[in-house]
Amino acid sequence: MGKVLFISQKNYEQSEIDAAILRAFEHFGGVHKFVSKGDKVLLKVNLVSGHDVERRVTTDPSIVRAAAKLVIEAGATPFIADSPGIDSFKGAAEKAGFMNVARELGIECHELTDPVDLPVNENADFRRIQVSKYVLESDKVINLAKLKTHGQMYLTMGVKNLFGCVPGRLKAGWHYNVGLNREKFASLLLDIYLGVKPTFTILDGVIGMHGDGPTSGEPYEFGVIGACVDALTMDFHLCKMLGAKFEDYPLYMAAKNRNMPQCNLDPSDVEGDIDSSHVFPNVKLPKTRSMRLLPRVPFIDRLMTSKPVHIPELCIGCGRCAAVCAAGALKHENRHLYFDYGK
DSSP, rough: OSEEEEEEEEEOOOOHHHHHHHHHHHHOOOOGGGGTTTTEEEEEEEOOOOGGGOOSSSSSSHHHHHHHHHHTTTOEEEEEEESSSSOOOOHHHHHHTHHHHHHHHHHHHEOOOOOOEEEOOOOOSOOOEEEEEEHHSEEEEEEEEEEEEEEEEEEESSTTGGGGGHHHHHHHHHHHHHHSSSHHHHHHHHHHHHHHHSSEEEEEEEEEEESTTTTTSSSOOOEEEEEEEOOHHHHHHHHHHOOOOOGGGHHHHHHHTTOGGGSSSGGGGEESOOOOOOOOOTTOOOOOOOOOOOOOOHHHHHHOOOOOOOOOTTTTOOHHHHHTTTTEEEEEETTTTOOOOTO
């Protein structure tokens, strides 16, 4: 049995998605291998922010519905959850279609709040990481990720999706404290992944995103659903299949620095409808490149760091950006934003 299953899937028609998700579980021994009767199961979706389903920013609700139904059939109790970095959870979940799935199936859909310390491996780079208490109170976590490019971390797939276990505004603090060092941030993602230990990962790549992801790119028809127990192995195979270079992928470089065995890819890891040698054509990768070869000096950091500007005709004046800014570098007054670039 391979470590990763790739299923060819060209649309989100519910009956086809149901069959694909069932096939994904059965390939690895069936849903009962991962979920026991009476379990409380967290379905960790990708809800980075509030966007309509057609933008392909978030996990498609058909994927969530299919997974939730199988968990219910196994006698367990699923709930849908994530923690958007800026947008309100309820509004974002409504737009993404998750609230509708929850109402239809009679299950909960709620925000990952109430931070508690995540137990980490003794070899972890970060000794104290806080995630939502709902993550640790769950018996199992099923990771329902989205296949997208990512302006900061190059790609966002199975492992990166679990950063959403960190409650909303704490994310901004992590971005502020370690975000400029992309490999250090990738090491944080590894520690979260190894601490959360999702029991199963399903990747929605039917229509993902390329270009300036994770929210401002363009939809891309990858036509694939991925499934695995080890999301690292899947993410690294997909890196190659997307035409990306490992040295540009901070997650791979962080794992390589730890001598993690998942970095040694074997074509036999991959089974299903799409071979490991497949390369998706014309994928637009983010322009961001690793800064690991540059000296760590303030001048270079300032030169290479993007700086926000206010675009009045697009601003709705909600002030949420100023509220979550971990550096305190934003002021919102009279529907105008003022930036302290020194911070």
